[in-house]
Amino acid sequence: xxxxxxxxxxxxxxxxxxxxxxxxxxxxxxxxxxxxxxxxxxxxxxxxxxxxxxxxxxxxxxxxxxxxxxxxxxxxxxxxxxxxxxxxxxxxxxxxxxxxxxxxxxxxxxxxxxxxxxxxxxxxxxxxxxxxxxxxxxxxxxxxxxxxxxxxxxxxxxxxxxxxxxxxxxxxxxxxxxxxxxxxxxxxxxxxxxxxxxxxxxxxxxxxxxxxxxxxxxxxxxxxxxxxxxxxxxxxxxxxxxxxxxxxxxxxxxxxxxxxxxxxxxxxxxxxxxxxxxxxxxxxxxxxxxxxxxxxxxxxxxxxxxxxxxxxxxx
Amino acid sequence: xxxxxxxxxxxxxxxxxxxxxxxxxxxxxxxxxxxxxxxxxxxxxxxxxxxxxxxxxxxxxxxxxxxxxxxxxxxxxxxxxxxxxxxxxxxxxxxxxxxxxxxxxxxxxxxxxxxxxxxxxxxxxxxxxxxxxxxxxxxxxxxxxxxxxxxxxxxxxxxxxxxxxxxxxxxxxxxxxxxxxxxxxxxxxxxxxxxxxxxxxxxxxxxxxxxxxxxxxxxxxxxxxxxxxxxxxxxxxxxxxxxxxxxxxxxxxxxxxxxxxxxxxxxxxxxxxxxxxxxxxxxxxxxxxxxxxxxxxxxxxxxxxxxxxxxxxxxxxxxxxx
Amino acid sequence: xxxxxxxxxxxxxxxxxxxxxxxxxxxxxxxxxxxxxxxxxxxxxxxxxxxxxxxxxxxxxxxxxxxxxxxxxxxxxxxxxxxxxxxxxxxxxxxxxxxxxxxxxxxxxxxxxxxxxxxxxxxxxxxxxxxxxxxxxxxxxxxxxxxxxxxxxxxxxxxxxxxxxxxxxxxxxxxxxxxxxxxxxxxxxxxxxxxxxxxxxxxxxxxxxxxxxxxxxxxxxxxxxxxxxxxxxxxxxxxxxxxxxxxxxxxxx
Numbered sequence: 001x002x003x004x005x006x007x008x009x010x011x012x013x014x015x016x017x018x019x020x021x022x023x024x025x026x027x028x029x030x031x032x033x034x035x036x037x038x039x040x041x042x043x044x045x046x047x048x049x050x051x052x053x054x055x056x057x058x059x060x061x062x063x064x065x066x067x068x069x070x071x072x073x074x075x076x077x078x079x080x081x082x083x084x085x086x087x088x089x090x091x092x093x094x095x096x097x098x099x100x101x102x103x104x105x106x107x108x109x110x111x112x113x114x115x116x117x118x119x120x121x122x123x124x125x126x127x128x129x130x131x132x133x134x135x136x137x138x139x140x141x142x143x144x145x146x147x148x149x150x151x152x153x154x155x156x157x158x159x160x161x162x163x164x165x166x167x168x169x170x171x172x173x174x175x176x177x178x179x180x181x182x183x184x185x186x187x188x189x190x191x192x193x194x195x196x197x198x199x200x201x202x203x204x205x206x207x208x209x210x211x212x213x214x215x216x217x218x219x220x221x222x223x224x225x226x227x228x229x230x231x232x233x234x235x236x237x238x239x240x241x242x243x244x245x246x247x248x249x250x251x252x253x254x255x256x257x258x259x260x261x262x263x264x265x266x267x268x269x270x271x272x273x274x275x276x277x278x279x280x281x282x283x284x285x286x287x288x289x290x291x292x293x294x295x296x297x298x299x300x301x302x303x304x305x306x307x308x309x310x311x312x313x314x315x
Numbered sequence: 316x317x318x319x320x321x322x323x324x325x326x327x328x329x330x331x332x333x334x335x336x337x338x339x340x341x342x343x344x345x346x347x348x349x350x351x352x353x354x355x356x357x358x359x360x361x362x363x364x365x366x367x368x369x370x371x372x373x374x375x376x377x378x379x380x381x382x383x384x385x386x387x388x389x390x391x392x393x394x395x396x397x398x399x400x401x402x403x404x405x406x407x408x409x410x411x412x413x414x415x416x417x418x419x420x421x422x423x424x425x426x427x428x429x430x431x432x433x434x435x436x437x438x439x440x441x442x443x444x445x446x447x448x449x450x451x452x453x454x455x456x457x458x459x460x461x462x463x464x465x466x467x468x469x470x471x472x473x474x475x476x477x478x479x480x481x482x483x484x485x486x487x488x489x490x491x492x493x494x495x496x497x498x499x500x501x502x503x504x505x506x507x508x509x510x511x512x513x514x515x516x517x518x519x520x521x522x523x524x525x526x527x528x529x530x531x532x533x534x535x536x537x538x539x540x541x542x543x544x545x546x547x548x549x550x551x552x553x554x555x556x557x558x559x560x561x562x563x564x565x566x567x568x569x570x571x572x573x574x575x576x577x578x579x580x581x582x583x584x585x586x587x588x589x590x591x592x593x594x595x596x597x598x599x600x601x602x603x604x605x606x607x608x609x610x611x612x613x614x615x616x617x618x619x620x621x622x623x624x625x626x627x628x629x630x631x632x633x634x635x636x637x
Numbered sequence: 638x639x640x641x642x643x644x645x646x647x648x649x650x651x652x653x654x655x656x657x658x659x660x661x662x663x664x665x666x667x668x669x670x671x672x673x674x675x676x677x678x679x680x681x682x683x684x685x686x687x688x689x690x691x692x693x694x695x696x697x698x699x700x701x702x703x704x705x706x707x708x709x710x711x712x713x714x715x716x717x718x719x720x721x722x723x724x725x726x727x728x729x730x731x732x733x734x735x736x737x738x739x740x741x742x743x744x745x746x747x748x749x750x751x752x753x754x755x756x757x758x759x760x761x762x763x764x765x766x767x768x769x770x771x772x773x774x775x776x777x778x779x780x781x782x783x784x785x786x787x788x789x790x791x792x793x794x795x796x797x798x799x800x801x802x803x804x805x806x807x808x809x810x811x812x813x814x815x816x817x818x819x820x821x822x823x824x825x826x827x828x829x830x831x832x833x834x835x836x837x838x839x840x841x842x843x844x845x846x847x848x849x850x851x852x853x854x855x856x857x858x859x860x861x862x863x864x865x866x867x868x869x870x871x872x873x874x875x876x877x878x879x880x881x882x883x884x885x886x887x888x889x890x
Contacts, residue, residue: 067724070456122632129452134631136459140564141624148617193743197735199725204718206687208789209711209739238463253769254725257743287474294467301460305453 007265011049014272018045021276023284039172047175048167048272048289051234052244054181054226056267057188059241060256061219062113064199066120068131069249070304072241073109073227075132076120077139079236081112082228083146083162091153098232102177105228106221112142113220129305165230165237166288167275180229184222185264192256195219199254237274237290239297240267246304328577329585332592339599340367346607364500366598369556369563370570372507374594375514375587376552377567378574379545382525382583386451387575388630390567394458396436396553397562398465403431405469409476422502429506429554436550437543503555510551511591517544518583525581563616565623570594572626638662639684639793639829644693646679653679654690655851661829663698663792665819665843666812668859669831672872675848677831678719681795684829685716697793711739715789717782719797719831729773729781730766733757736788756788760814776807783811787818796830800837808834812841819843839863839878839885847871863887 019041024031059072066076073079085108089101096104116138123130143163150159188195194215197205206212230236244267252259271289274296278287343366344359377390391397407428411419439461514521520541523531531538556563567590574590575581597619605614644657653676661667669677682688683695686702695702697713705713715736727735733756737749757763760780770778779799786794796815800808815828832838838845838859845862847854855867862868863885868876875890 064725069724119628119632127452129450129456130631133452133456133459134628137624137627141621141628144617144620144624148614148621151614151617152611191743193735193738196725196727197738200735201718203682203685203687203716206707207685207711207714207716207718207786208735209708209742211707249726253727253731255727255731282475285474287471291467291470291474295464295471298460298464298467302457302464305457305460 003262007262007269010269011265011272014269014276015045015049018048018272018276021279023279023286040170043172043175044167044170044275045272047170047178047234048275049268050178050181051165051167051230051237052240052266052268052271053185053264054178054230054267055237055240055271056244056263057185057241057260058223058226059243059267060245060260060263061188061195061198061223062241063245064195064256065216065219066117066131067125067199067201068128069246070128070132070242071135072239073223074139074236074238075242076116076135077112077142078109078116078223078227079163079231080139080142080146082106082109082224082231083159084108084112084142084149085228086162086232087146087149087153087155087158090155090158091149098177102228102232105232106224109224109227110221113224161235162231163236163290164288165235165290165293166278166286167234168286168288170234175233177229177233181226184225188219188222189260191215191218192260195260196254196256235288235290237271237293239293239301240271243297243300244270247300326585329588329592332577332589332596336367336592336596336599339596339603343599343603343607346603361500362602363599364504365559366602367595368500368504368507369560370566370593370595370598371511371591372552372556372594373563373567374570374574374590374592375511376549376556377571378583378586378590379514379521379549379552380567381571382521383542383545383549384451384454385525385527387571388568388627388634389455390564390571391549391553392562392564392567393462393627394455395439395462395465396549397557397564398462398469399435399439400428400432400554400557401562402465402469403428403435405472409472421498425499425502425558426506428558429551432554433547433550436553437546440546499555499558503559506551507555510548510555511587513544514548514587515584517541517548518587521545521583522581525583560616564620565627566594566597566619568623568626569597569619572630638698640696640699641680641684642694642696644680644683644690644695646676646683646688646690646692648679653851654683657693657848657851657853659846659853659856661827661844661846663827664821664825666815666828666830666841667844667846668838668842669829669846669848670833670835670838670871671848671854676851677848678797680848681716681797681829681831684793685714685795686710687716708739708742711789711791713791714793714795715786715791716795717786717797717799719801726769726771728767728769729762729784730757732770732781733762733766733784733788736785736790739789752790753788756784759787759818760784776803776810779803779807780811783815792826794826794828796828798831798833800832800834808837812837816841835863835868835887839887860885 019037022041024036027033055073062071062073062076062078063069082105085105086101088108089096089104093100116135119138120131120134123134146159147156150156194210197208197210198212198216198219200208202212227236244263248259248263248266252262271293274289274292278289278292281287340363343363344356348355380391381387381389407424520536523534523536524538524541524545526534528538570590570593573593574586577593578585578589598615601615601619605611605618639661641657641659641661644654645652646654657676657680669681671677679688683690684697684702686695686705689703700713702710702714730753734745734749734753736756737745737753741749754763757766760783762777762781762784765773765777770781773781779802783796783799786796799811803811815830819826819828830842832842842859844857845859846856847862847867849871854871855862863878865876865878868878868887877888877890879886879888
């Protein structure tokens with residue numbers, strides 16, 4: 001069986017399960033099954049898939065841009081920057097359209113990454129562990145500013161929903177922004193070769209004729225848009241962007257022209273699985289997918305950190 | 316002799332710091348005191364005691380911890396000690412059930428948790444720090460991620476609880492500077508005082524231990540035993556502080572770094588009290604500033620984290636490594 | 638020919654290149670030698686058009702390299718960076734295939750596949766073409782990276798310390814291959830290579846450019862430059878140059 005067929009079958013099966021499982025049964029006939037599917041289950045399934053795709057791709061781009069596998073947006077403070085932007089626009093223009101808020105969040109996320117990259121230039125390269133440490137502290141600083149602002153302005157509950165990804169509130173009419181992720185994914189696939197070249201490092205990539213600054217700019221803008229959309233609609237899920245590229249890379253390498261769809265499919269399948277798991281573990285309550293991923297992702301990250309022997313610079 | 320000459324100087328500095336702390340405490344107690352004076356005073360005194368205890372515990376725990384791991388950028392909070400405490404507390408509620416948990420005597424649970432925490436911290440240390448001593452960045456990152464995992468597990472466990480049990484847990488774990496957990500004040504105070512006395516007794520050995528394992532053992536120090544003792548003290552201090560006001564990642568970094576500025580000789584007999592007093596001053600003066608002068612109730616914890624994070628980054632960039 | 642005229646560059650307030658002018662004729666191997674911090678690597682990056690110097694210009698076959706579009710530049714000159722900075726998990730064939738990127742920009746044709754295969758064979762990598770890079774030895778990996786810039790099919794090839802971390806055997810093999818490939822002929826290329834090992838330069842280089850303190854100390858035929866007098870001034874230590882079967886051997890005293 002060809003790999004893409006296997007992935008299509010897996011995603012199809014997960015989607016079917018996701019459509020069937022939930023607080024309200026679609027089989028007893030108490031409520032119109034078609035209506036539930038259309039209004040809640042289908043949007044929810046699509047939202048989880050799109051979120052997974054977006055987070056996984058954002059992780060790839062960030063990793064290639066800084067030539068470090070130990071990072072993803074939430075490990076370099078990107079969602080925290082987006083939240084700061086969201087808080088600002090919510091305070092300044094509470095009635096602004098969701099598109100406006102999302103755009104402001106994307107710009108803030110891009111700014112946040114710009115600052116991080118400027119800071120990261122000063123860090124020596126030889127130790128790949130240092131970058132995520134700096135990134136986590138940087139994200140912590142941004143987030144504590146958000147908490148302060150939210151606290152003094154009574155917006156704490158917003159911060160909670162932006163920070164914790166969950167899909168229980170997803171309904172028709174409240175998730176459609178996530179389709180932007182699909183558009184961005186197609187765009188990223190079109191420049192997959194260029195993203196791979198980013199990972200060669202600036203000098204080597206430019207020597208191969210890549211417009212490095214422009215490519216990285218486009219890539220990071222894509223990350224910013226993805227992060228902003230996800231934070232606004234369902235809330236951020238940590239570690240997806242770290243796991244999907246790393247696991248796929250161990251198994252199939254890093255040629256993104258061939259791999260990007262696999263990374264995206266892996267992200268989609270894992271987020272949807274987490275969401276399904278959250279629905280069935282403790283019915284009728286739901287455990288947010290973000291909570292499940294925080295546990296699962298942290299475990300895998302710990303394994304990555306300690307299972308792999310430190311690779312020497314020269315083999 | 317430098318030793319003779321140095322000691323009173325540094326002692327004077329610690330005394331001066333204590334003076335500053337007393338002044339800050341006095342201001343905190345008496346600023347805009349209104350009727351009913353007795354009631355307000357007792358409220359403020361409880362809060363003041365908690366702030367001083369937490370500041371002192373965090374400051375001295377951080378100095379102890381930095382000596383054991385041989386790195387001046389780390390705090391117990393950075394490598395996930397307070398996450399461990401919250402995790403243990405959550406597990407306790409999960410296992411005993413909310414009702415069972417509330418039926419336990421609060422002081423008893425607190426003591427039990429501290430004992431558990433000490434054991435878990437020793438275990439964690441063995442797994443984590445020993446092996447990572449030569450690879451400090453990997454160790455720190457492992458600690459941070461472990462903290463994220465424990466926090467994630469706590470969240471996860473809390474979601475498995477009934478909403479009623481969940482609210483009990485929220486009540487016990489989400490202490491902050493606004494809602495200081497005064498029920499435990501007595502027992503926490505006792506533990507912190509005992510731990511700090513223990514730390515002071517350990518101070519001469521710690522001076523030697525700071526030279527690193529091979530040198531310290533060469534000088535005839537039972538290095539591993541000292542490390543275990545110090546770590547147990549760190550666990551007690553962090554448990555007590557976390558129970559009172561919740562997790563504080565960077566307060567200790569601020570206190571320990573400032574203490575090293577004030578007492579550069581790095582003798583633990585002076586460093587530990589200095590860090591403790593500076594930690595207390597930071598909290599008391601900070602809370603006075605934000606609560607009384609600026610009217611920002613919840614700001615102190617956030618501001619300390621913010622500034623501490625900046626300090627951490629500045630220190631990393633100053634040294635270009637961890 | 639590469640022409641460098643009055644090149645100066647500084648970074649972080651420190652002068653790295655001061656008024657460098659040199660001509661590097663086409664064909665053969667030109668070795669760039671000099672003590673640490675002489676500015677060799679910076680000069681190489683300037684030749685590749687990857688650094689915009691503070692003053693001066695570099696012409697590759699009469700075209701000012703900084704005015705070339707990215708793609709045209711990447712078809713005129715290829716640079717292999719110092720050490721193994723590429724951390725991506727690719728197979729050897731995928732890596733070498735990226736050498737063709739400036740030609741196809743993401744749409745490889747049969748010609749690209751043919752030239753990739755040719756580069757693999759030239760560097761004797763065809764047996765391991767589909768193995769992941771991280772399973773290769775350091776020497777093989779370095780060879781794969783050289784094959785990548787070779788597949789770029791540029792008249793000029795710039796290599797920054799390619800022998801670093803290579804065993805003597807691999808170092809010799811690599812230099813020998815470059816030597817063969819740069820002999821006069823219809824497909825001959827020109828190689829500029831930064832070398833730390835003076836004897837590698839003595840053995841393989843046709844010309845030597847010696848740099849010191851951001852300036853050209855001397856340049857010319859290998860035999861002129863690799864003489865006790867020039868080397869002594871260059872490295873501030875004394876050298877003997879012995880004759881071993883007609884080849885110069887440099888020994889420090």
